[in-house]
Amino acid sequence: MSELKVGLAGLGTVGAAVFRMLERRKAELEARTGRTLRVTAVAARDRSRDRGLDLGGVIWFEDPVALARDGDIDVFVELMGGDGDPAKAAVAAALDRGIPVVTANKALLAKCGVELAQRAEASRAGLHFEAAVAGGIPIVKTLRESLAGNTIERVSGILNGTCNYILTRMAEEKLSFHVCLGEAQRLGYAEADPTFDIDGFDTAHKLAILTSLAFGTQVDADSIYVEGIRQLTLADLEAADDLGYRVKLLGVAVRTETGIEQRVHPTMVPKHWPIAQVSGVTNAVAVDGDAVALTLVGPGAGGAATASAVVGDLFDVARGARGYTFGLPVAELTKAERAAMQRxxxxxxxxxxxxxxxxxxxxxxxxxxxxxxxxxxxxxxxxxxxxxxxxxxxxxxxxxxxxxxxxxxxxxxxxxxxxxxxxxxxxx
Amino acid sequence: MSELKVGLAGLGTVGAAVFRMLERRKAELEARTGRTLRVTAVAARDRSRDRGLDLGGVIWFEDPVALARDGDIDVFVELMGGDGDPAKAAVAAALDRGIPVVTANKALLAKCGVELAQRAEASRAGLHFEAAVAGGIPIVKTLRESLAGNTIERVSGILNGTCNYILTRMAEEKLSFHVCLGEAQRLGYAEADPTFDIDGFDTAHKLAILTSLAFGTQVDADSIYVEGIRQLTLADLEAADDLGYRVKLLGVAVRTETGIEQRVHPTMVPKHWPIAQVSGVTNAVAVDGDAVALTLVGPGAGGAATASAVVGDLFDVARGARGYTFGLPVAELTKAERAAMQRxxxxxxxxxxxxxxxxxxxxxxxxxxxxxxxxxxxxxxxxxxxxxxxxxxxxxxxxxxxxxxxxxxxxxxxxxxxxxxxxxxxxx
The missing domain is CATH 3.30.70.260 (ACT domain)
Known part of the structure; x- marks a missing residue:
């Protein structure tokens, strides 16, 4: 059986979960793809750390770029994060030599998506990123493949589990924002510096990617209007409840007469909407096409869920599935007309x-x-x-x-x- | 640009919607796949009927089997329905000559899925059927591709819009089963003879297919325990409401110690479950994997939604995506141990x-x-x-x-x- 040699850069929670999932599902994946998916090389900082993984026979690289450029691999998996080097250099190096890439790095795609898609197209290597948006929810594949017959009018979602956890606890237990943020930090749902999550930037990165997939536009994170949840009070959530709404931090991209409107802000949504009922760290994405309206609900983060999305992409690589990074050739991605938030x-x-x-x-x-x-x-x-x-x-x-x-x-x-x-x- | 010649058998609501969608999305699909998807031949009964389609230049076959066997086509789309001939003979004829098939025919797959998958495998032609289960919801692709890294423990869903419409109206408007069935018939959601829907058989067909995809088993519709909604009274729905539940007709397949339990019956589910909140003709499918639990909500029937799924499959055919019909080679599909309903x-x-x-x-x-x-x-x-x-x-x-x-x-x-x-x- 032919082998698919996987090079894995990043051995944190997600990297370790991917490693273990490939071992656990080895026989199944062989039966389904006709290939043996095996991690043959890894790159991570601290070699001495015990991750509970059997890394015998796996080649160790100190430098992820070296792994991407020189490793004896068939696919490069980038799980380091960060919108600059070494993640970017490593992804570019793999694509430039025609090695397909699987990444969970939303920040990198939001910032450099068009450039990386160009590199992928030039060398005919796939760039896969299901894990970058809404974790275990297969929204990238759904937009890029399943809904190919639809003209999309709107895509929106709860894309940050930290914010949804805080808003859910505030509303259900009548607690203040600060108490719930503290709880989220204690439980590991929020970072010590929670800015990136609670001020909406993480949601904006994911929305920028969804917008490109949904509307065939160049990723343009800079044109997103962003407001976080820091200023919300319990009084607001209670007033919303009285009025028949729930408050969610939504990312919304919608086709308007003046262009594509992209915005991230707390939003009051009717209680009966499926998205209103999504609680805790769970994510949800709603897509309105001209033929089909879908809502997908599932885990947006965590080692297992992210690994599931990464392995789904590796499955596609193994069976030779092809497709453009954002659904269309880069030359056909339009520069989105920005609809001004004022309007x-x-x-x-x-x-x-x-x-x-x-x-x-x-x-x-x-x-x-x-x-x-x-x-x-x-x-x-x-x-x-x-x-x-x-x-x-x-x-x-x-x-x-x-x-x-x-x-x-x-x-x-x-x-x-x-x-x-x-x-x-x-x-x- | 190379052409993908589509042969379309069945020009009812769905067939006409597929025809129109391929015309409307022609440029988009060309950009995304590099191929022109064009209906070059059709088979339908009544040639004189005005369907509002421009069939100039399209070759007309009286006999769908002749179209499948002799048509100058690259893919055969079966939208006739029925679990016997001519649908079965036509699908078999196309597969046997190596022509990929896209079908929305759940009854055929539930009855002859294994045999047809064998034919597909023998000639290396794909057999695609996203439209056969839950209409516009991409659950087939999700199970077969996105969740390849997961061991699935349970799959369940609201798979029949007619039943969900009736149960929703009964509960929300305090009406009897018979009044709501009459309304569903008046609105075209239920057939004049509603047996197939309301007694659970339609749900069972779809569940049989989902079970095979989720658990790698041979389709086995006969081992499904089936109960419909005919006997439900408003009093039951009101009692459920008082107790914190909603009543849904669910198809459930679950891995148990004694085998795969497959059952279709009215079920009380906690109100806060996403699936409990799915109302009207909308469908929903929940999948519990060991890494990810997902709920997908969307339209389960109708011309546009079904056409969306068919065109999604045609997109896969056009870009050369390959995969086993039920995820695994037929030889690896296990004969499911049936868990007895008694247990x-x-x-x-x-x-x-x-x-x-x-x-x-x-x-x-x-x-x-x-x-x-x-x-x-x-x-x-x-x-x-x-x-x-x-x-x-x-x-x-x-x-x-x-x-x-x-x-x-x-x-x-x-x-x-x-x-x-x-x-x-x-x-x-």
């Missing part, structure tokens, strides 16, 4: 802390009317004895620009006493 | 109409105890003035055999006045 249209939730004096509600309502914003509801509540009252506005569909102007005017009127909270609403 | 273990909902005399509850409780069945709850209610009372029992995990014996004993005791209702419960 985003939708409903809005606006929470204002207002000073307690007569006429405040009238002032707010007038500023909204000035911008042609219709209100679905306006609720005012002043806790007993408090100096400020809380006003929550729900608007009908309007534009981001109008909302920002109205809020600026209200601020200038001097009737609000703290930063306003704005959450976009998605609904049927 | 099924789980919780049960049992509703009894009991005669109104002292000691009835005690009799029932004793019969349960005789079979070592522990009760989670027992509720008795007698509507004012009624001759019979309703007793609802919820059991802890027990066996099908014990439940059946206990009920037989209670019937022999003469304390119940109508057929008992039994619904199996699935929970965490």
């Amino acid at each position: 985003h249209e939708g409903g809005y939730y606006i929470r204002l802390a207002v000073v307690n004096k007569p006429g405040t509600a009238a002032t707010i309502a007038r500023r909204m009317a000035d911008e042609q914003i219709s209100l679905e509801s306006i609720m005012q509540r002043r806790p007993d004895g408090a100096e400020t009252a809380r006003v929550i506005l729900i608007t009908y569909a309007t534009t981001e620009e109008a909302v920002r102007r109205a809020i600026a005017a209200i601020e200038a009127d001097g009737v609000i006493s703290a930063l306003p909270q704005v959450i976009r609403i998605e609904k049927d | 099924h273990e789980g919780g049960y909902y049992i509703r009894l109409a009991v005669v109104n005399k002292p000691g009835t509850a005690a009799t029932i409780a004793r019969r349960m105890a005789d079979e070592q069945i522990s009760l989670e709850s027992i509720m008795q209610r007698r509507p004012d003035g009624a001759e019979t009372a309703r007793v609802i029992l919820i059991t802890y995990a027990t066996t099908e055999e014990a439940v059946r014996r206990a009920i037989a004993a209670i019937e022999a005791d003469g304390v119940i006045s109508a057929l008992p209702q039994v619904i199996r419960i699935e929970k965490d």
Whole structure:
């Protein structure tokens, strides 16, 4: 039986899980592909560390680029992470010599996806990255292959398990953001420096890749509007609940009249939507095509789930499956027209802390009317004895620009006493 | 650009949708595959019918077998349906001459899957059938390719939109089974003779295929335990709701100690499960692997959704993707050990109409105890003035055999006045 020699760069949680999965499923994968998938070379920093893996007979490289460039391998698996070298140099080196690459590196693809796809195309080596978006959920294959007959209108998802864990616990247990962040850190769901997750950048990287696959555009992470979940309060989540919504950090890419709108921000979604019911660290992706609307739910991170996606890609390499990195030849990927966030249209939730004096509600309502914003509801509540009252506005569909102007005017009127909270609403 | 000549047998709703989708997505599919996908020959009964398709230049066959055997085609698409000839003969004829086949025919695969897979293997032609299970949901590709690294423990799903539509309307609008069936027929979701859908046979066909893909076994529809939804009453659905469950017609295949258990029956699932929240004609499939648990939700039927799956398969044919029909060579598909339904273990909902005399509850409780069945709850209610009372029992995990014996004993005791209702419960 012919062998598929796997070179594995990165032996952390995911790398070790891939190694073990290939051993555990050896006979099955042989039967399914007609080839023996075997790790023949690895690159990792610390050779002395005990990873519980039998690395006898496996060639050890200190330098992942050397493994990619010189290793006796049929496929290079990049599990180091990072959007620069050595990950980039190693992936480029493998592709340039015609060796297919499997990677879980979303940051690298979001930043250098087009360049790497070009290298892959030039040498006819595949660049596979199912593990880079939504972990164990096969959304890359679904967009690139299964939905080839569809024109995609919208792709959106819960793409960061850390944020969804925090939002779920806040809502279900009436806890503050900071308490839930601490819990996430204690459980290993969030890093010591959680910025990358909770400020939306991780979601944005994944969304940039999905956008390219869904719309046939060049990956363009820079044009994504990004807001994280740091500023959300329990009061907002409770108000959303009262109104029939849940708050999720969504990545959304949608075809509009002015171009592709890409945005990451907390979003109020109707409770009955499948995506609203996704709780904890679980991820979900919804795709709206002209023929089919799908929702895929599953684990977005973790060693086993990520390894499952990596091994699925190795299965494709072993059976000789071919395809363009982002579905289309690089020359056919269009430079996406960016739809400006200013022109985003939708409903809005606006929470204002207002000073307690007569006429405040009238002032707010007038500023909204000035911008042609219709209100679905306006609720005012002043806790007993408090100096400020809380006003929550729900608007009908309007534009981001109008909302920002109205809020600026209200601020200038001097009737609000703290930063306003704005959450976009998605609904049927 | 090289052409992929498509022969299309069957020009009903799905066939026409495939024809149109290939025209609409022509440029896109060319860019993605490097080939022009064009319908060059069709077979259908009534040539005079106006289908709104431009069939100029397309060769017309009266006989689908002749098209499969003699047509100048590169791929044969079978959309006629039926588990015998001409569908079977046509598929066999195409495979035997090495022409890949794309089919949406679940009945044919459930009955003749192994034989057809053998023919495909012998001539190295692919047999593709994404559209045969759960319509637009890419569950076949997910099981066969994406989850290749997983050992699958369980696959289950809402695989029949007609039943799910009826159960959803009953529960949400407090309507009887017969009223909802009538509505489903009026809307075209159910046939004039609805037996095939509502008695669970359609679900069983799809489950048989999923079981083979998930567990590497020979398709064996005959070993599936099948119960439909005809006997469900609104009272059962309301009781389930009170207890925190929804009732769904599920197909379930699960690896047990005694073999693969395959069953189709109404099932109470916890409301918070993603599958519980799938409403209307929508389908859903949940897969539990050792590395990944996924739930896929989408349209299970309809022209556009089915065409999407067919075109996804044609995309794979065009790019030369190869794979075994059921994931493994036929010689490696095991003959599944059937787990007897008698040995099924789980919780049960049992509703009894009991005669109104002292000691009835005690009799029932004793019969349960005789079979070592522990009760989670027992509720008795007698509507004012009624001759019979309703007793609802919820059991802890027990066996099908014990439940059946206990009920037989209670019937022999003469304390119940109508057929008992039994619904199996699935929970965490």
